[in-house]
Amino acid sequence: MKNLITLILLVFGASISAQTNYEKGMEKAFKLWGENNIIEASQLFERIAKAEKEEWLPAYYVATIEILASFGLKDEAVLNLKLKKAQEFLEEAKSISTNNPEIIINQALLNTAYIAFDGQKYGMTLSGKNAALYQQALELAPNNPRVVLGKAEWDMGSARFFGQSTEVYCKDVARALELFKTEELPKFYPNYGAKRAEEILKQCGEN
Amino acid sequence: MKSIFLLSLLFLSIFSFSQKRVIYGKVIDNKGIPIEGANVYLEGTYDGTSSDIEGKFNFTTSEVGVKTLVVSFISFETHSQTAEVTSFQNLIVKLREDVNTLDAVVINAGSFEAGDNAKVTALKPLDVVTTASALGDVFGAFQTLPGTSTNEEDGRLFVRGGDADETQIFIDGVRVFNPFIPTAKNIPTRGRFSPFLFKGMTFSTGGYSAEYGQALSSVLTLNTIDQPDQEKTEVQLMTVGVGAGNTQIWGKNSFSINASYVNLAPYQWAFPDKNEWIKPYEGTSGEMVYRYKPNDDSLLKLYSSFNYTALELIQEDINTPNGFHFGLQNRNLYFNGSYKERLGNGWSIFGGIGYANDTSDINLEDDEVDDTENSAHFKIRLNKRFSNRFKLNFGTEYFMTDFDEDFRESLGEDFNLGFTNNLFGAYAEADIFFSKKLATKVGVRVENSALLNQFTMSPRASVAYKSGKNTQFSLAYGSFFQNPKNEYLKFNTSFKAEKATHFIANYQFVKDRQIFRVEGYYKKYDDLLKYDSQFVASTTNFTNNGNGYAKGVDVFWRDGKNIKNLDYWVSYSFLDTQRDYKNYPTQARPNFASKHNASLVGKYWINDWKTQIGMTYNFASGRTYTNPNAGGFLNQQTKNYNSVSLNAAYLISQQKILYFSVNNVLGTKNVYGYNYKNQPEANGIYNHQAIVPSADQFFFVGFFWTISDDKKNNQLNNL
Numbered sequence: 020m021k022n023l024i025t026l027i028l029l030v031f032g033a034s035i036s037a038q039t040n041y042e043k044g045m046e047k048a049f050k051l052w053g054e055n056n057i058i059e060a061s062q063l064f065e066r067i068a069k070a071e072k073e074e075w076l077p078a079y080y081v082a083t084i085e086i087l088a089s090f091g092l093k094d095e096a097v098l099n100l101k102l103k104k105a106q107e108f109l110e111e112a113k114s115i116s117t118n119n120p121e122i123i124i125n126q127a128l129l130n131t132a133y134i135a136f137d138g139q140k141y142g143m144t145l146s147g148k149n150a151a152l153y154q155q156a157l158e159l160a161p162n163n164p165r166v167v168l169g170k171a172e173w174d175m176g177s178a179r180f181f182g183q184s185t186e187v188y189c190k191d192v193a194r195a196l197e198l199f200k201t202e203e204l205p206k207f208y209p210n211y212g213a214k215r216a217e218e219i220l221k222q223c224g225e226n
Numbered sequence: 227m228k229s230i231f232l233l234s235l236l237f238l239s240i241f242s243f244s245q246k247r248v249i250y251g252k253v254i255d256n257k258g259i260p261i262e263g264a265n266v267y268l269e270g271t272y273d274g275t276s277s278d279i280e281g282k283f284n285f286t287t288s289e290v291g292v293k294t295l296v297v298s299f300i301s302f303e304t305h306s307q308t309a310e311v312t313s314f315q316n317l318i319v320k321l322r323e324d325v326n327t328l329d330a331v332v333i334n335a336g337s338f339e340a341g342d343n344a345k346v347t348a349l350k351p352l353d354v355v356t357t358a359s360a361l362g363d364v365f366g367a368f369q370t371l372p373g374t375s376t377n378e379e380d381g382r383l384f385v386r387g388g389d390a391d392e393t394q395i396f397i398d399g400v401r402v403f404n405p406f407i408p409t410a411k412n413i414p415t416r417g418r419f420s421p422f423l424f425k426g427m428t429f430s431t432g433g434y435s436a437e438y439g440q441a442l443s444s445v446l447t448l449n450t451i452d453q454p455d456q457e458k459t460e461v462q463l464m465t466v467g468v469g470a471g472n473t474q475i476w477g478k479n480s481f482s483i484n485a486s487y488v489n490l491a492p493y494q495w496a497f498p499d500k501n502e503w504i505k506p507y508e509g510t511s512g513e514m515v516y517r518y519k520p521n522d523d524s525l526l527k528l529y530s531s532f533n534y535t536a537l538e539l540i541q542e543d544i545n546t547p548n549g550f551h552f553g554l555q556n557r558n559l560y561f562n563g564s565y566k567e568r569l570g571n572g573w574s575i576f577g578g579i580g581y582a583n584d585t586s587d588i589n590l591e592d593d594e595v596d597d598t599e600n601s602a603h604f605k606i607r608l609n610k611r612f613s614n615r616f617k618l619n620f621g622t623e624y625f626m627t628d629f630d631e632d633f634r635e636s637l638g639e640d641f642n643l644g645f646t647n648n649l650f651g652a653y654a655e656a657d658i659f660f661s662k663k664l665a666t667k668v669g670v671r672v673e674n675s676a677l678l679n680q681f682t683m684s685p686r687a688s689v690a691y692k693s694g695k696n697t698q699f700s701l702a703y704g705s706f707f708q709n710p711k712n713e714y715l716k717f718n719t720s721f722k723a724e725k726a727t728h729f730i731a732n733y734q735f736v737k738d739r740q741i742f743r744v745e746g747y748y749k750k751y752d753d754l755l756k757y758d759s760q761f762v763a764s765t766t767n768f769t770n771n772g773n774g775y776a777k778g779v780d781v782f783w784r785d786g787k788n789i790k791n792l793d794y795w796v797s798y799s800f801l802d803t804q805r806d807y808k809n810y811p812t813q814a815r816p817n818f819a820s821k822h823n824a825s826l827v828g829k830y831w832i833n834d835w836k837t838q839i840g841m842t843y844n845f846a847s848g849r850t851y852t853n854p855n856a857g858g859f860l861n862q863q864t865k866n867y868n869s870v871s872l873n874a875a876y877l878i879s880q881q882k883i884l885y886f887s888v889n890n891v892l893g894t895k896n897v898y899g900y901n902y903k904n905q906p907e908a909n910g911i912y913n914h915q916a917i918v919p920s921a922d923q924f925f926f927v928g929f930f931w932t933i934s935d936d937k938k939n940n941q942l943n944n945l
Contacts, residue, residue: 044272062265096329147455
């Protein structure tokens with residue numbers, strides 16, 4: 020136990036002392052994001068992405084910000100601009116880190132933004148793609164809570180559409196929630212989802 | 227105290243070593259209006275900022291020496307300039323609009339695009355399978371767009387006063403030589419291809435790109451899917467037959483195969499029509515696609531299909547008391563291969579090969595006709611993107627057709643007819659964007675026909691101007707050549723190519739799932755083929771002295787926004803056309819061209835029932851026919867054509883769909899024209915017979931089941 024604490028302290032200490040430009044930059048970007056300075060956060064991520072050719076996270080976050088901002092848009096031209104930019108940065112992230120489940124489910128989220136905008140135009144081609152993307156992510160990372168949650172939510176959407184029981188997917192959400200509790204992540208790694216899982220599980224309990 | 231002083235001195239010196247430089251300036255657009263929120267930074271560093279509401283930026287850096295300053299903003303071209311860091315002061319950065327965006331002007335006079343990538347989508351891929359009157363046929367769906375004339379008994383596309391042979395079909399840029407399943411007279415044909423193969427379609431009703439030739443009126447280009455999403459097996463059970471398909475994916479490869487068998491015998495037994503069927507329609511078809519995508523920059527597609535069709539029947543005919551006996555067996559093999567690659571530096575290359583072998587054994591009463599056609603198409607296309615504002619597209623192609631016919635009269639002679647038609651074509655075309663609002667496309671195409679010993683040159687040009695946020699105007703001009711049809715070339719080859727010249731003006735409004743467009747056109751026909759006999763034979767005299775014109779207005783409105791769960795469109799076409807061709811004694815409006823055509827298509831999704839219901843209403847004003855009792859030529863007009871079709875798709879579960887459709891649900895008795903007896907009766911009157919559909923209505927019920935790993939995919943896109 021004592022050894023463990025020492026180890027943690029050591030690692031912690033090391034990470035503080037060796038705080039690089041990259042870490043400072045990322046922290047600043049997250050701080051801006053947290054303060055709702057979304058454009059500035061996105062632009063800083065973009066600058067870091069252009070400077071750090073070995074890191075997939077900055078490009079991933081540029082894409083994430085654009086995807087999240089495109090839900091609810093009414094103008095297709097603007098939607099297309101944002102999602103095209105997101106796609107460009109996702110491709111960059113993919114080229115740095117191949118078969119990364121976080122990038123794969125972000126790709127599915129990007130597709131969902133198109134489907135949400137016009138289901139008739141984009142649903143036919145993209146919903147099949149999404150099903151395949153979640154399947155692929157699950158095979159790569161069966162214990163990644165975001166993957167488990169994302170797939171469960173996607174499956175629930177279609178089950179609900181067909182008036183089928185979502186119970187089996189509620190179990191997946193519960194499992195995701197457990198996985199969230201024990202998850203240990205590297206710094207700056209995407210860690211969203213636990214709250215969302217709790218919300219969905221609450222709805223599950225109500226039905 | 228002393229030590230603190232020393233320490234601070236030390237710090238000061240460090241600060242002075244890493245001396246900060248200020249970079250500042252202003253970002254504006256080409257009109258001088260400040261751009262807020264542009265990302266301004268030194269490339270390769272984190273140093274940068276966003277421009278403020280006045281377009282101003284200001285940041286510090288410790289970088290020294292020669293660096294690149296980058297200014298980027300969404301919907302503008304990224305600006306970069308390289309210089310000594312100290313010189314980046316009081317800069318004025320003028321950003322150029324990115325013309326490659328969704329809200330930029332589109333050069334589209336004359337054409338309708340369908341597909342995810344299209345900037346303006348008049349028709350979506352799903353529409354082919356959910357439009358009530360289309361019955362899953364690509365061509366059926368396009369017949370609900372303006373510019374087409376309803377000719378229900380034919381099934382092909384008649385565009386702006388042109389007959390069906392004036393439209394050419396391309397798959398992945400390669401010509402399809404026999405796109406339609408052959409049928410008997412008066413029985414509508416269908417395309418040979420399953421609609422779910424395609425992800426994008428462009429239907430051009432005039433003024434199209436110099437890339438396409440040998441079409442006087444229209445081209446329809448279909449693009450197949452690049453990569454399937456997942457492995458699956460599909461089963462189709464229909465009132466007219468069965469089908470099955472399977473898709474496999476491994477690594478960078480994928481393979482899809484599907485086969486279907488259609489037999490109308492049970493249907494004809496249950497719902498007999500006006501024909502006496504000896505052998506009801508029977509068709510077997512299979513398609514395979516292999517795709518190989520080694521990387522993001524290149525793609526190989528190999529497509530092949532096989533079709534076998536047989537039918538035999540006796541049709542009523544006023545000049546044949548016992549009815550006209552017609553039999554047909556057709557085999558069609560088609561191969562289409564294409565490879566494309568991005569070469570870098572703005573270059574990309576495309577190569578395609580098409581090959582078709584088509585054989586028909588036809589019985590006409592007691593005569594027998596055997597046709598064999600071998601055709602091939604080779605094409606190479608190069609694209610060079612100099613910038614977003616200037617792109618060049620050029621290529622060359624070669625067509626070969628070898629046609630051979632044996633005609634055996636029951637009592638009499640054997641004829642052997644045939645020809646070889648080789649044609650060389652080359653084209654070059656430039657896309658020029660002057661701004662986000664003004665763009666033009668200019669090109670030229672040359673062709674050399676070995677058979678006709680003729681060289682032709684056709685200029686093409688179009689220009690588009692975006693007049694407002696949602697509106698634009700466009701103009702197009704082009705000249706088009708097409709060799710005469712096989713049925714004439716087999717008797718005579720001393721022709722010139724037929725010629726058409728198009729002038730088009732278009733206005734378009736697009737906003738939030740609403741499209742309105744109106745297009746006026748004038749089309750001039752020259753050098754049309756004429757002959758002097760009732761039927762074409764080896765003794766017929768041909769000339770190229772025919773001519774004609776077509777002018778009109780096409781209107782289209784589509785709305786998927788204003789009424790929840792309802793998507794509908796309305797098409798109207800006004801057509802004024804006359805031509806003097808074939809054996810016409812004078813200029814007249816041909817039988818296939820009705821003056822007014824209109825379609826109304828609606829689709830309504832009922833969420834509680836998990837059902838989409840659809841309705842199509844088609845209207846066409848009367849068609850011309852010649853009444854020998856009245857004197858004159860094409861002097862009479864039939865009554866108007868009306869048809870209402872309904873369909874419904876019920877999603878039983880994610881993977882099971884039940885589909886139902888009825889064409890002409892009201893049972894309207896439509897008339898396409900009249901046949902007159904060759905000889906008058908004793909009282910001098912020629913008796914007549916109406917040309918009517920063989921059945922007034924058509925029913926279809928199908929069950930579609932998909933089996934895939936994730937149990938999600940269905941064949942809604944397949945109906």
